[in-house]
Amino acid sequence: MTYxxxxxxxxxxxxxxxxxxxxxxxxxxxxxxxxxxxxxxxxSTTLNIIAGFYYPDRGNLYLHGKxxxxxxxxxxxxxxxxxxxxxxxxxxxxxxxxxxLEARGIARRARRDKAAEMLGVVGLAEYVDRSPWQLSGGQRxxxxxxxxxxxxxxxxxxxxxxxxxxxxxxxEMQIEILRITRQLGATVISxxxxxxxxxxxxxxxxxxxxxxxxxxGLPRELYAEPNSVFTADFLGESNFxxxxxxxxxxxxxxxxxxxxxxxxxxxxxxxxxxGPVKVMLRPEQMTRLAGADAAADRAFVRAVIRDxxxxxxxxxxxxxxxxxTEVQITHPVDADARSLERGCEILLGWKSTxxxxxxx
Amino acid sequence: xxxxxxxxxxxxxxGLLRRMARANWLLLALPAxxxxxxxxxxxxxxxxxxxxxxxxVNYERIFGTTLYVRVVMxxxxxxxxxxxxxxxxxxxxxxxxxxxxxxxxxxxxLALLLPFWVSVLLRTFAWLVLLQNTxxxxxxxxxxxxxxxxxxxxxxKFGIAVGMVNILLPYMVLPILSVMKGIDPKLMLAARIxxxxxxxxxxxxxxxxxxxxxxxxxxxxxxxxxxxxxxPAVLGGGRDTMIAQLIADQITRQVNFSFSSAxxxxxxxxxxxxxxxxxxxxRLAKKRLGG
Amino acid sequence: xxxxIQTFGKGLYVVFMALVVVYLxxxxxxxxxxxxxxxxxxxxxxxxxxxxxxxAFANDPVWVHALFTSTKVxxxxxxxxxxxxxxxxxxxxxxxxxxxxxxxxxxLSPIVTPVVVLAIGVFMVFSxxxxxxxxxxxxxxHSVLAIPVVIVAVLTALQTMPPNVVPAATxxxxxxxxxxxxxxxxxLRPGIFSGAVFAFITSWDEAVISTFLTAPATKTLPxxxxxxxxxxxxxxIAAVGSIMVTLTALAFVVVWIFRTRKAA
Numbered sequence: 002m003t004y005x006x007x008x009x010x011x012x013x014x015x016x017x018x019x020x021x022x023x024x025x026x027x028x029x030x031x032x033x034x035x036x037x038x039x040x041x042x043x044x045s046t047t048l049n050i051i052a053g054f055y056y057p058d059r060g061n062l063y064l065h066g067k068x069x070x071x072x073x074x075x076x077x078x079x080x081x082x083x084x085x086x087x088x089x090x091x092x093x094x095x096x097x098x099x100x101x102l103e104a105r106g107i108a109r110r111a112r113r114d115k116a117a118e119m120l121g122v123v124g125l126a127e128y129v130d131r132s133p134w135q136l137s138g139g140q141r142x143x144x145x146x147x148x149x150x151x152x153x154x155x156x157x158x159x160x161x162x163x164x165x166x167x168x169x170x171x172x173e174m175q176i177e178i179l180r181i182t183r184q185l186g187a188t189v190i191s192x193x194x195x196x197x198x199x200x201x202x203x204x205x206x207x208x209x210x211x212x213x214x215x216x217x218g219l220p221r222e223l224y225a226e227p228n229s230v231f232t233a234d235f236l237g238e239s240n241f242x243x244x245x246x247x248x249x250x251x252x253x254x255x256x257x258x259x260x261x262x263x264x265x266x267x268x269x270x271x272x273x274x275x276g277p278v279k280v281m282l283r284p285e286q287m288t289r290l291a292g293a294d295a296a297a298d299r300a301f302v303r304a305v306i307r308d309x310x311x312x313x314x315x316x317x318x319x320x321x322x323x324x325x326t327e328v329q330i331t332h333p334v335d336a337d338a339r340s341l342e343r344g345c346e347i348l349l350g351w352k353s354t355x356x357x358x359x360x361x
Numbered sequence: 362x363x364x365x366x367x368x369x370x371x372x373x374x375x376g377l378l379r380r381m382a383r384a385n386w387l388l389l390a391l392p393a394x395x396x397x398x399x400x401x402x403x404x405x406x407x408x409x410x411x412x413x414x415x416x417x418v419n420y421e422r423i424f425g426t427t428l429y430v431r432v433v434m435x436x437x438x439x440x441x442x443x444x445x446x447x448x449x450x451x452x453x454x455x456x457x458x459x460x461x462x463x464x465x466x467x468x469x470x471l472a473l474l475l476p477f478w479v480s481v482l483l484r485t486f487a488w489l490v491l492l493q494n495t496x497x498x499x500x501x502x503x504x505x506x507x508x509x510x511x512x513x514x515x516x517x518k519f520g521i522a523v524g525m526v527n528i529l530l531p532y533m534v535l536p537i538l539s540v541m542k543g544i545d546p547k548l549m550l551a552a553r554i555x556x557x558x559x560x561x562x563x564x565x566x567x568x569x570x571x572x573x574x575x576x577x578x579x580x581x582x583x584x585x586x587x588x589x590x591x592x593p594a595v596l597g598g599g600r601d602t603m604i605a606q607l608i609a610d611q612i613t614r615q616v617n618f619s620f621s622s623a624x625x626x627x628x629x630x631x632x633x634x635x636x637x638x639x640x641x642x643x644r645l646a647k648k649r650l651g652g
Numbered sequence: 653x654x655x656x657i658q659t660f661g662k663g664l665y666v667v668f669m670a671l672v673v674v675y676l677x678x679x680x681x682x683x684x685x686x687x688x689x690x691x692x693x694x695x696x697x698x699x700x701x702x703x704x705x706x707x708a709f710a711n712d713p714v715w716v717h718a719l720f721t722s723t724k725v726x727x728x729x730x731x732x733x734x735x736x737x738x739x740x741x742x743x744x745x746x747x748x749x750x751x752x753x754x755x756x757x758x759x760l761s762p763i764v765t766p767v768v769v770l771a772i773g774v775f776m777v778f779s780x781x782x783x784x785x786x787x788x789x790x791x792x793x794h795s796v797l798a799i800p801v802v803i804v805a806v807l808t809a810l811q812t813m814p815p816n817v818v819p820a821a822t823x824x825x826x827x828x829x830x831x832x833x834x835x836x837x838x839x840l841r842p843g844i845f846s847g848a849v850f851a852f853i854t855s856w857d858e859a860v861i862s863t864f865l866t867a868p869a870t871k872t873l874p875x876x877x878x879x880x881x882x883x884x885x886x887x888x889i890a891a892v893g894s895i896m897v898t899l900t901a902l903a904f905v906v907v908w909i910f911r912t913r914k915a916a
Binding site: 079090091 | 545547548550551552553554555556557558561565566569570572649
């Protein structure tokens with residue numbers, strides 16, 4: 002199949018600083034992909050290379066099978082929504098949206114009709130004659146989206162599209178952007194450092210780390226089956242318990258500090274070597290055990306409470322195990338909650354069937 | 362005002378102090394205001410009074426004499442030429458200043474501002490030396506064999522333009538530069554990815570956004586060039602007299618104070634009209650940008 | 653093709669800018685080599701190398717007298733304009749009423765007034781008052797041009813001053829006068845200093861008003877140069893010009909260093 006967009010072994014450096022190392026990525030038509038990562042991880046550089054604002058040092062870039070790595074941005078047929086929208090302040094909303102059509106030499110009448118239609122799609126039909134500075138942040142966002150979509154681009158790039166909005170509006174716009182892009186069948190690449198946004202909006206997530214792709218996959222894959230401590234740490238809260246792994250006879254034995262259990266070895270990724278490893282557990286996967294519950298099929302660890310914070314829906318307990326590892330769990334608000342005092346020793350247990358073993 | 366800005370003090374001590382604080386600024390500005398009234402405004406009023414000695418006869422003479430009308434026309438012609446030249450060169454220069462950084466930017470700034478603080482008279486003198494028939498430029502062209510006889514580069518409008526543009530360029534560059542610095546570079550990227558070529562990007566986005574700077578620069582250059590005296594006097598020919606020269610001549614040679622005053626009022630009036638027209642267009646341009 | 657046009661255009665632009673820099677700087681710098689000519693001609697490149705025109709300048713009592721007159725007038729102008737200009741700038745800065753914009757426009761208007769108009773006005777009025785041709789008369793007239801320059805410099809400094817210093821100091825019990833001398837003035841020193849330097853240069857270079865306002869005994873350097881330019885081009889003018897250019901450049905560099913050191 003041909004992909005909407007293919008990045009093939011892209012390298013880029015600024016001076017002696019290598020910002021992208023061998024990045025390869027495919028995007029199917031109609032897919033919504035989010036490039037996620039901490040600042041400086043290379044996601045924005047990748048976006049700029051796709052847009053054509055930078056040219057890669059090495060590697061290929063295909064848009065619908067056509068090599069475009071060194072094509073000027075105005076000849077790429079790519080739409081883009083900028084972080085602060087970058088609307089043209091001297092033009093009306095209609096002229097802003099009609100601008101890409103104007104640049105493509107479409108007649109005045111036709112481009113105004115098309116722009117008005119697109120403004121209708123984003124719900125701003127009655128604002129055509131306003132100036133950008135007369136609109137609210139959310140409305141500007143919609144205009145920027147309309148401008149990026151009006152010429153049926155091959156793909157649409159969103160650069161931190163919700164960064165400038167407040168929390169409530171952000172959630173609303175996430176849904177709106179999904180509705181509009183789905184309605185038009187657009188292929189979208191979004192850049193963000195907000196993991197929640199990435200989980201909500203994306204078909205797939207590409208997680209960047211220090212100029213490389215750490216993991217690419219469905220949101221739930223990245224959350225439930227991270228392939229590294231970095232991915233697990235970046236998406237959601239996680240606990241990492243120290244353990245030693247030894248495989249043999251279809252069994253993998255995990256030996257921790259005061260605990261030990263075995264799982265089928267096919268449950269452990271092939272890239273994890275025997276020796277010191279980390280067992281990743283989400284806070285909701287660990288529970289507090291009464292002494293009697295410490296049964297054979299349950300793994301458990303002893304920890305000392307450092308702090309307990311009331312969250313409304315539950316109590317977040319921060320504790321430290323004997324080897325100094327910090328762990329946190331979500332404790333229900335019940336009668337036991339009163340005994341959660343600083344300095345108390347508790348047993349934290351988990352099912353041996355959960356937990357992901359990662360290279361330490 | 363500074364005292365009243367502190368609510369506690371103002372509240373405790375009540376109204377009198379607050380009123381005093383409010384009038385404070387006037388007290389500070391008063392010496393300069395008085396100074397200007399006596400030594401700047403009063404002389405201007407004196408000019409206006411003298412110009413009306415014997416009614417409007419002086420003004421009739423200005424606008425009824427072909428010679429003087431031609432001087433007014435020459436003045437406007439030169440101002441226009443100089444403004445256009447300054448705009449073309451100054452726009453490019455301002456862009457270079459806004460687009461570069463580091464040592465190159467410091468160098469370009471120095472090249473613009475250092476001459477700015479050297480006296481107009483000396484720079485005009487230098488141009489006379491360079492442009493005259495035996496000057497560097499003509500000698501250079503002759504030596505290269507590009508011309509057979511020296512070009513007349515001075516004592517004409519060309520000489521005046523070279524000298525005036527040289528002096529007025531910073532007045533064009535600085536307002537344009539300050540506007541360029543405020544333009545979000547992402548707007549250019551947005552235009553590019555929307556499919557606009559460099560040319561369209563410039564004419565549809567960049568140029569309109571710098572319009573307020575262009576207008577401010579043109580106001581400054583135009584109004585200043587209307588009153589230029591030294592440059593046309595040194596680098597101009599007899600047929601290129603501008604109003605300012607006429608004003609000075611009427612005092613130093615003809616000793617005709619009232620006619621000179623009428624010319625001065627005329628010059629001020631023209632300057633004011635040009636200024637008002639530009640100010641109006643600036644307001645319109647800014648309104649479109651939402652400022 | 654696209655890239656060719658782009659590269660070509662860029663090259664053309666760089667060449668154009670280089671020419672503009674030459675155009676801006678050359679007439680200022682050309683004065684210096686010309687002044688070292690051995691012959692009695694403003695030749696460039698200069699013929700030989702000699703200080704004879706500097707000697708001629710130093711040995712000519714008229715030029716030396718003009719140098720002293722210029723210096724006296726410039727320092728007088730600095731004293732008057734730095735005082736009045738600083739006070740006025742502080743007043744304008746504190747003013748929050750609607751009067752501020754028109755007042756500021758009024759106080760800066762000498763900058764855009766045609767100098768010739770100002771010159772004949774001042775000449776006619778000062779002649780009646782009997783101060784035309786005197787040094788105080790020159791100082792006053794130059795100050796009209798220099799005060800706006802000081803106001804602009806001090807206002808710029810005020811706008812970059814931390815906004816709460818004065819209210820805080822007044823709130824702590826400092827009297828208004830004390831706050832002014834102990835807090836505001838030291839903070840404003842860089843602004844006042846650059847304003848004073850620019851005022852000095854303004855007076856030092858002023859030619860038009862001075863030609864109207866000087867008597868034979870109070871001719872300033874620019875007045876003599878002006879006369880020289882009109883009667884005949886002598887290399888002495890280049891020598892005087894070189895001295896003035898060097899002084900101006902020095903003053904400019906001092907202000908520049910002062911400002912960047914403050915920013916650092």
